[in-house]
Amino acid sequence: MDTPTKPIIGGILFCNSTSPGEGGKINGLGFFTSFLAWSFPTSVRIWHAVLTLYDFKERSVEILCSVSVNNRRKIKLPTAKIDFKIQKDNYGLIIDIPLRHIFEQEGLHTFYFNIDKSNIFIRIPIMVSKLPWPQFNSKQLEFLKTDPSIPHSFRINFTCPKCSRPFIFEDSIFPDEKLADGVLAFPQSGLFDCESCETKLHLKDIQGQLRSSIKSNVVNFMRGGK
Numbered sequence: 001m002d003t004p005t006k007p008i009i010g011g012i013l014f015c016n017s018t019s020p021g022e023g024g025k026i027n028g029l030g031f032f033t034s035f036l037a038w039s040f041p042t043s044v045r046i047w048h049a050v051l052t053l054y055d056f057k058e059r060s061v062e063i064l065c066s067v068s069v070n071n072r073r074k075i076k077l078p079t080a081k082i083d084f085k086i087q088k089d090n091y092g093l094i095i096d097i098p099l100r101h102i103f104e105q106e107g108l109h110t111f112y113f114n115i116d117k118s119n120i121f122i123r124i125p126i127m128v129s130k131l132p133w134p135q136f137n138s139k140q141l142e143f144l145k146t147d148p149s150i151p152h153s154f155r156i157n158f159t160c161p162k163c164s165r166p167f168i169f170e171d172s173i174f175p176d177e178k179l180a181d182g183v184l185a186f187p188q189s190g191l192f193d194c195e196s197c198e199t200k201l202h203l204k205d206i207q208g209q210l211r212s213s214i215k216s217n218v219v220n221f222m223r224g225g226k
């Protein structure tokens, strides 16, 4: 009887988004070693663990993922348990694991990726930090008012993760602007109750991320960049 080979985890990188590439490759964007948030809990952001595995025969493998916060409690991640089949002619494989982990606080978050409940695992320490809320000074506001070509508002299309109901949220740097029909304002508290299933959605972090991208745009334009 063949002794089952022991898989080797080659490595793991975290990134913001992925797309399938040719021949089993994975394209990734926005690789990071620390996680920055504008508010806690973070919620609607999906990010990815891209993992390489080597040296095992065709079989199904489970990768379990958990996280400990500040070296204390370990939480199992519900989205990271996956099954897949290795092709016969593949010695190595690259796997994309979408993660929806909600960060509740700042601090050191250690992610453990474990194969088949074995002692083969890899751990990645990620420092989670809070960023200041993006504020606009009077010069930046004036600049935004005088140059309509620079976006001063944003929308996100968002689907409730529980009942899949779609929502559109809009935020503008100028708060007196009227919203189009069917478009919702970001709640002041950052907490939104889905009208269909009453799931609570935390939107403050994503709002901060979008405001921050407007601010970087303005700062760049004011410096004369494009």
Ligand SMILES: [Zn+2]
Pocket (backbone or CB within 6 Å): 160, 161, 162, 163, 164, 165, 194, 195, 196, 197, 198, 199
């Ligand atoms: Zn819902």
